[in-house]
Amino acid sequence: MDDVQNVTLPTIAMLGAGSMGRAILSGLLAPGVQVAGVRVTNRSEARAAELAGTPGVTAYATETQADANRLAVDGAQVVIVAVKPAMVRDLLAEITGSLAPGTVVVSVAAGVNTETMESLLPDSVSVVRAMPNTPAVVGKAVTGVSAGSRTDPDDLEVVRALFETVGEVVEVPESQLDALSTISGSGPAYVFLLIEALTEAAVQKGFTPEQAATLVNGTFLGASELLVSSGEDPAELRRRVTSPNGTTERAIAVLSEADLPALFARATDAALARARELAAG
Numbered sequence: 001m002d003d004v005q006n007v008t009l010p011t012i013a014m015l016g017a018g019s020m021g022r023a024i025l026s027g028l029l030a031p032g033v034q035v036a037g038v039r040v041t042n043r044s045e046a047r048a049a050e051l052a053g054t055p056g057v058t059a060y061a062t063e064t065q066a067d068a069n070r071l072a073v074d075g076a077q078v079v080i081v082a083v084k085p086a087m088v089r090d091l092l093a094e095i096t097g098s099l100a101p102g103t104v105v106v107s108v109a110a111g112v113n114t115e116t117m118e119s120l121l122p123d124s125v126s127v128v129r130a131m132p133n134t135p136a137v138v139g140k141a142v143t144g145v146s147a148g149s150r151t152d153p154d155d156l157e158v159v160r161a162l163f164e165t166v167g168e169v170v171e172v173p174e175s176q177l178d179a180l181s182t183i184s185g186s187g188p189a190y191v192f193l194l195i196e197a198l199t200e201a202a203v204q205k206g207f208t209p210e211q212a213a214t215l216v217n218g219t220f221l222g223a224s225e226l227l228v229s230s231g232e233d234p235a236e237l238r239r240r241v242t243s244p245n246g247t248t249e250r251a252i253a254v255l256s257e258a259d260l261p262a263l264f265a266r267a268t269d270a271a272l273a274r275a276r277e278l279a280a281g
């Protein structure tokens with residue numbers, strides 16, 4: 001992320017400013033990030049009005065959503081598609097006539113592949129898929145990016161620089177992007193689910209919700225920082241908590257009954273199957 005400060009990003013149009021769109025915006029608008037222009041459209045009027053008041057953003061609102069999207073992409077070098085997967089095809093059909101040759105269209109939508117998107121856009125437009133995650137809001141995203149068949153290395157560099165404004169970028173072949181999505185795209189939800197469950201256990205043991213949040217959130221943050229800063233294997237770090245014949249050992253024995261590796265394999269397989277359904281339209 002250090003180099004982000006030295007890169008000037010071209011004019012970017014963000015179509016759709018929900019959870020993910022706004023998370024990416026927070027990186028683009030961070031101090032030190034040089035960007036020629038940020039244009040945003042969104043379907044809900046309330047959100048559009050909120051965006052119109054955001055410094056550094058030009059919000060496009062017209063009588064019809066299609067007109068706003070067409071105006072926003074006209075003259076933009078990079079177009080980020082951040083609407084729901086089911087809306088991607090209609091959105092691309094709407095804007096296709098307003099894209100200049102050389103525009104890079106980056107879709108963050110789950111499932112919808114570059115081949116489908118390329119078939120809806122002029123040959124002169126490059127399509128890239130990206131799969132970020134919501135820690136983008138705090139500059140800690142992990143984003144997978146995959147080139148389409150018309151993407152040249154410069155296009156990919158721009159997309160990489162764009163997502164480096166919100167965290168780390170990992171380039172993978174598109175055949176792996178849906179699998180990556182089941183790990184890091186959805187991953188924050190798995191972590192929050194674990195946090196919710198441990199917090200509930202703490203409250204049941206008599207801690208106030210505030211105390212429980214301090215105990216649990218601090219434990220997740222501390223354990224994550226320990227893992228990353230030590231560079232050690234998580235299994236080894238777990239062993240250091242688990243004193244022989246101690247208390248943790250009993251808890252881990254209970255958790256192991258659930259066969260977590262098998263459970264996560266099934267959960268991520270289910271997410272992958274859903275990505276394939278979304279790809280089929």
Ligand SMILES: NC(=O)C1=CN([C@@H]2O[C@H](COP(=O)(O)OP(=O)(O)OC[C@H]3O[C@@H](n4cnc5c(N)ncnc54)[C@H](O)[C@@H]3O)[C@@H](O)[C@H]2O)C=CC1
Nearest residue numbers: 016017018019020042043044082083084085108109110132
């Ligand atoms: N939420 C997440 O953690 C992640 C989401 N994604 C992808 O990001 C995309 C958006 O997901 P979320 O932000 O979660 O959904 P969301 O529902 O919060 O946001 C979608 C936004 O698009 C707007 N919109 C709908 N139609 C539009 C149109 N024609 N023109 C302009 N704006 C329009 C809606 O008003 C809404 O604010 C999805 O395709 C999803 O697969 C990818 C990675 C992670």
Ligand SMILES: O=C(O)[C@@H]1CCC=N1
Nearest residue numbers: 109110181185186187
């Ligand atoms: O749940 C979804 O479909 C999106 C893609 C990855 C995270 N959220």
